[in-house]
Amino acid sequence: MKTLYIISNDKFYKNKYTNHNDLASILQAxxxxxxxxxxxxxxxxxxxxxTIQNKINFYDFFxxxxxxxxxxxxxxTKFLFISLTPFSIFVFLFLRIFxxxxxxxxxxxxxxxxxxxxxxxxxxxxxxxxxxxxxxxKLIISSKDLNFNKDSFYLVKPSELxxxxxxxxxxxxxxxxxxxxxxxxxxxxxxxxxxxxQLINTTxxxxxxxxxxxxxxxxxxxxxxxxYLPQITNINKIIKAYDDCNIFILPSYTxxxxxxxxxxxxxxxxVIVFDEIRHVAKNKIGVYVCKRNLNSLIKTIxxxxxxxxxxxxxxxxxxxxxxxxxxxxxxxIINSK
Numbered sequence: 001m002k003t004l005y006i007i008s009n010d011k012f013y014k015n016k017y018t019n020h021n022d023l024a025s026i027l028q029a030x031x032x033x034x035x036x037x038x039x040x041x042x043x044x045x046x047x048x049x050x051t052i053q054n055k056i057n058f059y060d061f062f063x064x065x066x067x068x069x070x071x072x073x074x075x076x077t078k079f080l081f082i083s084l085t086p087f088s089i090f091v092f093l094f095l096r097i098f099x100x101x102x103x104x105x106x107x108x109x110x111x112x113x114x115x116x117x118x119x120x121x122x123x124x125x126x127x128x129x130x131x132x133x134x135x136x137x138k139l140i141i142s143s144k145d146l147n148f149n150k151d152s153f154y155l156v157k158p159s160e161l162x163x164x165x166x167x168x169x170x171x172x173x174x175x176x177x178x179x180x181x182x183x184x185x186x187x188x189x190x191x192x193x194x195x196x197x198q199l200i201n202t203t204x205x206x207x208x209x210x211x212x213x214x215x216x217x218x219x220x221x222x223x224x225x226x227x228y229l230p231q232i233t234n235i236n237k238i239i240k241a242y243d244d245c246n247i248f249i250l251p252s253y254t255x256x257x258x259x260x261x262x263x264x265x266x267x268x269x270x271v272i273v274f275d276e277i278r279h280v281a282k283n284k285i286g287v288y289v290c291k292r293n294l295n296s297l298i299k300t301i302x303x304x305x306x307x308x309x310x311x312x313x314x315x316x317x318x319x320x321x322x323x324x325x326x327x328x329x330x331x332x333i334i335n336s337k
Contacts, residue, residue, distance in 0.1 A: 001033075001034065001035045002033070002035065002078075003034065003035045003036075003037060003077065004030055004034040004036055004037070004078050004079075004080060004334065005037045005038075005039055005077060005078065005079045005080070006023075006026070006027070006030075006036060006037070006038050006039070006079075006080045006082060006134060007038075007039045007061075007079060007080070007081045007082065007088055007091050007092075008023050008038065008039075008040045008081075008082045008083075008088075009021045009040075009082070009083055009085040009087045009088055010040060010066075010082070011040060011041050011042065011043035012038065012041070012042060012043060012058055014039050022082075022158065023106060023223065024080060025158075025160060025323070025327075026082065026105075026330065029326070029327035029330050029331060030330075030331065030334070032034070033331055033335075034334075035057075036057070037058075037059060038057070038058045038059065039059045039061050039066070039091060039135050040058070040059075040060070040061070040062065041060060041062070041087070043111050048154060051240060057070055061087075061090075063092055070094075070095065070098070071098065071309070073098070073099070073231070075098065075099055075100065075101075076099075076100075076101050077099055077101060078101050078334065079095060079099065079101065079102050079103065080102075080103045080104075080334065081102065081103065081104045081105065081109070081133075081137070082105050083105070083106065083107055083108075083110070084104065084106065084110050084126070084129050084130060084133070085129075086129070086275055089129050089132060089133070092099065092132075092133055092136075093132075093266045096136060100136070100335060102133075102136060102137040102138065102141075103137060103138045103140055103334060104133060104137040104138070104139055104140065104144075105140040105141075105155075106139065106140070106141050106146045106256075107142065107158070107256060107257075108254065108255065108256035108257075109143070109144075109146060109147075109254055109256055110126045110129075110130070111123055111126050111127070112190075112253070112254035113190050113254050114126040114128075116190040116253050116254060117177070117189055129263045130148060130274070134148055136324075138151065138153065138336075139151070139153065140151040140152070140153045140155050140330075140333055141153070141154060141155060142154075142155045142156075142157060142158055142256060142257040143256040143257050143279075144186055146256060155329055155333065155335075156321055156325050156326055156329050157257045157262070157321040157325070157326070158259050158321075158325050158326055159255050159262055159320075159321040159322055159323050159325070160259050160263065160323050160324045161262055161263065161266055161320055161321065161322050161323055161324050162322070162324070164235065164239070165239065165263065165266040165267070166266060166320075168244070169200045169267055169268055170240075170243035170244075170267075172243065172244070172245070172246060172269075174246070174284075174305065174308045174309070174327045177206050177245055178207075178208070179205060179206065179207040179208070179247070179301065179305065179331070180207070180208050180209075180210075180244060180245045180246045180247075180265075181200075181207055181208070181209040181210075181245060181246070181247055181248075181249050182209070182210055182212075182241060182242065182244070182245035182247070182248050182249065182269075183196075183209070183210070183211045183212070183213070183248070183249050183250070183251070184212045184213060184232075184238070184241060184242075184248075184260055185207070185213050185252075185258075185260060186213050187211070187213050187215065188215045188227055190252065190253050190254055191251065191252050191253075192251035192252050193211060194252055194272070195251065195292075196249060196251035197209075197211075197226055199292070199293075199294055199297065200294075200297065201225070201226070202291055202294060203294055203297075203298060205298065205301070206228070207225055208225055208226075208247070209225060209226050210227050210229060210241065210244075211227065211228050211229060211250075212228065212229045212231060212232055212241060213229075213230075213231050213232060214228045214229060214231075215230075215231075217229065217230050238263070239267065240263075242263060242264055242267040242269050243269075245269055246269070246270075246304075246305065246308070247269065247270050247271070247301065247304060247305075248260065248261075248264035248269050248270070248272070248332055249271075249272050250271060250272070250273045250277070250280075251273075251274060251292075252273070252274075252276070252277055253274075253276050253277070254277065255273075255277045255280050256280075257280070258280060260301075261273075261280060261284060261287060262284075262320060264320060265284065265285075265286050265315050265318055265320070266288070266320060268286075268312045268315050268316070269286075270287070270288060270302070270304050270308075270311050270312075270315070271284075271286060271287045271288065272287075272288050272289075272290060272297070272300055272304070273288070273290075274290060274291070274292045275289060275291055275292060276292070284318060285312055285314050285315055285317055285318050286312075286314065286315035286318070288300050288303070288304060294297075
């Protein structure tokens with residue numbers, strides 16, 4: 001069986017648990033075709049996403065044992081970097097001395113993310129990191145706005161959708177006077193969820209909102225309208241979260257190919273995004289773009305609720321990307337010379 005080294009900025013707990021579902025999904029894609037070895041960092045905090053720990057070997061990069069192991073490998077060994085971060089750059093600069101077969105999978109537009117988090121200096125820093133690797137890697141992208149290299153591999157949209165997502169879809173109550181909103185994702189600055197709560201809390205709308213993905217729930221104060229909840233990983237619980245809402249909110253300032261949009265649409269729940277990521281609505285029926293102000297948001301919500309059943313019928317016409325298609329194409333790319 002071939003060997004594939006995957007370098008990730010995500011951390012691991014006891015070589016089994018990771019803090020990012022995307023990585024867990026990527027590992028699943030390769031488990032039958034490759035002997036997987038992870039180069040990452042250890043964590044003392046237990047995460048929720050269980051990896052295929054019986055199929056992989058974990059290497060802490062900051063270990064003498066790991067460095068000795070890497071030096072013993074064949075020069076043509078394949079390495080797949082997940083995202084571009086200071087950690088991955090550090091690892092790349094070391095590996096570049098001995099190896100030359102690198103893939104870089106960009107899951108999102110790092111320029112936008114770094115600019116939002118760190119300002120203009122963040123944008124420039126990401127540019128320097130990209131310039132440092134772009135001519136030495138085979139680039140894998142899931143959005144055409146990430147095409148920084150003419151020889152890029154274009155990957156079908158990342159997806160977690162399997163048959164279960166399209167079964168037993170719960171009918172929800174359509175009551176404009178009692179609106180149920182949902183956010184499911186990381187509670188981070190670039191995700192815009194904090195700003196969204198501040199915005200919608202100023203309205204007189206009778207709404208309830210559940211926010212899944214809060215790292216330290218006890219540091220948040222629930223209100224009658226907003227409830228903060230920890231990250232969920234169980235597929236049935238995730239599906240129930242979508243089924244219990246009327247509208248899914250994705251208030252991010254930057255996104256590339258968010259899987260949550262397809263998940264919400266699979267459960268026939270409309271999605272609202274803001275102008276900054278209007279590109280994610282392209283070719284998707286049931287995704288509505290509004291301006292990041294209260295007037296535009298309320299108008300969009302009222303339009304959706306007024307036309308809810310018709311919108312749900314139209315959503316069914318979408319061509320949904322499937323998890324197995326994503327995995328098959330990813331394997332094909334890594335198998336390429």
